[in-house]
Amino acid sequence: MMNTQENLLIVTSSPHIHSANSVSLTMRDVLIALSPALLASLYFFRFAAVKVILTCVVAAIVSEIIAQKIMQREVTIDDGSAIVTGLLLAFCLPPTLPLWIAAIGSAVAIIIGKQLFGGLGNNIFNPALIGRAFLVASWPVAMTTWISPLDGVTTATPLGLLKEGVTQGLPTLNQLFLGNVGGCLGETSALALILGGLYLLYKGHIDWRIPFSYLGTVFVLTAITGTLNGEGSWYPLYHFLGGGLMLGAFFMATDWVTTPITKQGRIIFGLGCGLLTVIIRLMGGYPEGVCYSILLMNLVTPLIDRYTKARVFGGVKKHA
Amino acid sequence: MNTSTFKGGIHLPGYKEGTQGLPIVLAGIPDKIYLPVSQHIGAPCVPLVQVGDEVKKGQKIAEGKGFVTAPIHASVSGKVVAIEKKQHPGGNFVNCIVIENDYKEEWADTVKPNSHPEELSAEEIRKIIFEAGIVGLGGATFPAHVKLAPVEGKKADYILLNGVECEPYITADHRLMLEKPERIVAGLRYILKSTGCEQGIIAIEENKPDAIALFQKMLAKEKNIRVQALKEKYPQGSEKHLIYACTQREVPVGGLPLDAGVVVHNVGTAAAIADAVEEGIPLIQRIVTLSGDGVNKPTNYLVRLGTLFSSLIEESGGYSGDVEKIIAGGLMMGKTVFTAEIPVIKGSSGIVVLKKTGKEKEREYSCVRCAKCVDACPLFLEPTTLVKLAKRRLWEEAEQNNALSCIECGSCVFVCPARIPLVQYIRRAKQEIGALKAKAKSAGGKK
Numbered sequence: 110m111m112n113t114q115e116n117l118l119i120v121t122s123s124p125h126i127h128s129a130n131s132v133s134l135t136m137r138d139v140l141i142a143l144s145p146a147l148l149a150s151l152y153f154f155r156f157a158a159v160k161v162i163l164t165c166v167v168a169a170i171v172s173e174i175i176a177q178k179i180m181q182r183e184v185t186i187d188d189g190s191a192i193v194t195g196l197l198l199a200f201c202l203p204p205t206l207p208l209w210i211a212a213i214g215s216a217v218a219i220i221i222g223k224q225l226f227g228g229l230g231n232n233i234f235n236p237a238l239i240g241r242a243f244l245v246a247s248w249p250v251a252m253t254t255w256i257s258p259l260d261g262v263t264t265a266t267p268l269g270l271l272k273e274g275v276t277q278g279l280p281t282l283n284q285l286f287l288g289n290v291g292g293c294l295g296e297t298s299a300l301a302l303i304l305g306g307l308y309l310l311y312k313g314h315i316d317w318r319i320p321f322s323y324l325g326t327v328f329v330l331t332a333i334t335g336t337l338n339g340e341g342s343w344y345p346l347y348h349f350l351g352g353g354l355m356l357g358a359f360f361m362a363t364d365w366v367t368t369p370i371t372k373q374g375r376i377i378f379g380l381g382c383g384l385l386t387v388i389i390r391l392m393g394g395y396p397e398g399v400c401y402s403i404l405l406m407n408l409v410t411p412l413i414d415r416y417t418k419a420r421v422f423g424g425v426k427k428h429a
Numbered sequence: 430m431n432t433s434t435f436k437g438g439i440h441l442p443g444y445k446e447g448t449q450g451l452p453i454v455l456a457g458i459p460d461k462i463y464l465p466v467s468q469h470i471g472a473p474c475v476p477l478v479q480v481g482d483e484v485k486k487g488q489k490i491a492e493g494k495g496f497v498t499a500p501i502h503a504s505v506s507g508k509v510v511a512i513e514k515k516q517h518p519g520g521n522f523v524n525c526i527v528i529e530n531d532y533k534e535e536w537a538d539t540v541k542p543n544s545h546p547e548e549l550s551a552e553e554i555r556k557i558i559f560e561a562g563i564v565g566l567g568g569a570t571f572p573a574h575v576k577l578a579p580v581e582g583k584k585a586d587y588i589l590l591n592g593v594e595c596e597p598y599i600t601a602d603h604r605l606m607l608e609k610p611e612r613i614v615a616g617l618r619y620i621l622k623s624t625g626c627e628q629g630i631i632a633i634e635e636n637k638p639d640a641i642a643l644f645q646k647m648l649a650k651e652k653n654i655r656v657q658a659l660k661e662k663y664p665q666g667s668e669k670h671l672i673y674a675c676t677q678r679e680v681p682v683g684g685l686p687l688d689a690g691v692v693v694h695n696v697g698t699a700a701a702i703a704d705a706v707e708e709g710i711p712l713i714q715r716i717v718t719l720s721g722d723g724v725n726k727p728t729n730y731l732v733r734l735g736t737l738f739s740s741l742i743e744e745s746g747g748y749s750g751d752v753e754k755i756i757a758g759g760l761m762m763g764k765t766v767f768t769a770e771i772p773v774i775k776g777s778s779g780i781v782v783l784k785k786t787g788k789e790k791e792r793e794y795s796c797v798r799c800a801k802c803v804d805a806c807p808l809f810l811e812p813t814t815l816v817k818l819a820k821r822r823l824w825e826e827a828e829q830n831n832a833l834s835c836i837e838c839g840s841c842v843f844v845c846p847a848r849i850p851l852v853q854y855i856r857r858a859k860q861e862i863g864a865l866k867a868k869a870k871s872a873g874g875k876k
Contacts, residue, residue, distance in 0.1 A: 118755060118767050121765055123761060123765075124843055125754060125756055125761075125765065126843065127842070128843050132797055185794075188794065231795060314799075365799040370800035370803050418830075419809040421809055421810060422673075423808075423834070424681070
């Protein structure tokens with residue numbers, strides 16, 4: 110008996126125990142974290158939300174399969190990352206976007222944003238944001254046509270109104286917090302996004318350093334400019350809750366692949382995102398700057414990583 | 430409890446419930462004993478006996494050349510029946526001295542108690558420890574006398590006894606601390622005397638509150654020996670991290686604990702030192718935890734060195750089902766062996782037998798840069814960066830990224846969601862860096 114068993118012994122490199130962590134479990138948790146925002150978008154934008162979200166997710170999955178088949182890679186849709194990308198892209202699209210444009214956005218996100226770089230783990234930019242940036246550049250009108258929730262009347266986003274200098278009849282902070290305002294599908298409800306973000310923090314999937322430094326920077330800078338311009342205390346909160354900041358800070362700027370791996374680097378990344386967001390919003394041509402600020406910071410992530418390497422235990426800090 | 434710890438690391442399941450409450454049992458002494466000539470770090474020993482020789486228990490049967498080595502003693506009395514290559518827990522084949530037990534249990538005449546151990550000088554104690562073949566019993570098997578030898582210009586402020594035992598399943602040191610605390614303290618006193626150091630610390634993880642309480646009570650009136658409770662975290666038992674947790678000192682890269690003013694010994698080593706100094710008994714037995722879900726009766730055994738794993742497994746009621754892995758050592762750093770017909774050696778703190786899980790091996794993804802390995806690494810390395818360099822065979826860059834500092838604790842692999850065997854890649858990088866250095870050295874020598 111002993112001999113037959115011995116023939117079957119497995120020899121492996123240590124360690125011989127593994128945590129339950131896996132890529133697909135993490136993606137599942139990200140989907141769970143996105144579900145409050147998903148429900149909010151379905152509630153506020155009804156069938157328009159269903160159509161855009163389904164289109165984006167299905168197009169992302171199909172693009173991934175086709176791209177991986179053509180590139181003769183293993184098809185890895187079971188890791189769930191394409192679903193997450195599709196959903197995140199849908200969340201930063203207007204509810205009225207023609208579906209074929211949404212589908213192109215997904216295809217660009219997956220094929221150009223991810224697979225051309227070598228697939229999950231090798232992409233430099235956040236794929237969903239690449240998709241969004243491509244659509245904004247290609248169909249600027251369709252990408253900035255907004256409707257107000259529930260009744261579907263054409264409207265502007267809170268930050269759009271602010272940019273135009275409108276001061277009367279702005280949506281209330283309460284509306285911004287709950288999500289009852291015009292805007293992209295998944296970013297109107299700050300409450301739903303914060304709930305999801307807290308879940309990811311609790312599960313240990315994201316590092317608090319990025320959302321906190323990002324949100325903190327935006328808050329501090331808008332509070333300063335608000336005070337200088339004689340605006341009330343509502344002003345920084347408006348920037349806080351009014352656009353894509355929560356979605357960006359909790360779900361886009363925390364993307365594992367495209368953000369720094371060092372702790373110090375993550376703080377710098379968040380600071381940079383916050384600074385760029387405020388500059389674009391207040392001084393740039395767009396009312397919203399979350400998407401481009403994160404993409405720009407994605408670009409400098411390798412540099413940040415290189416200059417924030419930790420000191421080895423028992424060693425002195427080396428200056429790179 | 431006032432506990433301290435280090436930065437980084439991971440939380441592991443303990444799996445110690447099965448054996449931590451079980452008293453140490455004397456394992457059956459087998460008919461044949463297999464003693465490999467290399468059971469320590471350093472020069473392998475050369476046999477002093479020949480096939481056909483009669484040997485007595487405790488007789489020196491092999492010794493090595495130089496300073497960093499440890500002699501080997503017969504763990505039974507009997508006859509040398511073979512000197513042959515045999516599988517070693519380290520994975521390779523090593524010359525083994527095979528002794529057929531005559532069950533007379535006759536001690537060699539070199540084994541005699543010291544009537545006045547307290548009168549021994551530091552140098553005499555070190556000589557006894559060397560002659561007794563004592564090595565680090567935590568698993569590192571570094572010859573104990575080497576760590577005690579004085580080094581010009583360096584002085585130990587603390588002697589640390591490592592009673593952390595952070596590997597899952599293993600409870601050998603825990604049981605020793607509960608059952609023979611006085612031997613450990615006695616050993617610590619001899620270590621203190623042999624190094625001229627004044628402060629001793631016994632460091633124990635907080636998951637062993639009974640052992641902590643026992644030592645606190647024993648040492649209540651001691652001025653120069655104290656107990657340090659440590660947080661339960663892996664790899665708390667790593668020498669460098671133990672030193673940091675107890676003294677907040679860091680061992681410099683490439684340096685020795687003595688460079689931080691500390692010398693570390695395992696609690697089991699201290700007990701063995703007490704036996705050698707007071708009773709004159711060389712290292713011929715050790716405590717081994719046999720555990721895991723693949724064995725019927727997990728047990729803490731006191732085992733004669735050279736006993737085969739298979740005979741311990743048989744004594745524990747055999748396998749509990751289809752067995753997949755036998756690990757010499759712990760789950761995190763132990764080595765899997767491909768047969769149970771290998772001997773217990775000086776460094777064998779545990780044997781873990783695991784049943785087939787029936788689970789398929791999970792797919793290895795490409796790195797998703799989650800940085801969980803970076804957060805877990807107790808050396809503050811970037812394991813994922815080292816792996817990427819190793820995959821591209823950029824050994825010099827790997828060295829610049831401190832690959833050689835890796836202690837191969839496996840924390841990064843444990844947390845990796847992409848299931849990348851990071852340690853395996855880093856080990857390869859370390860080997861290649863070592864080979865490059867050796868090459869550079871020999872090239873320099875030729876000039």
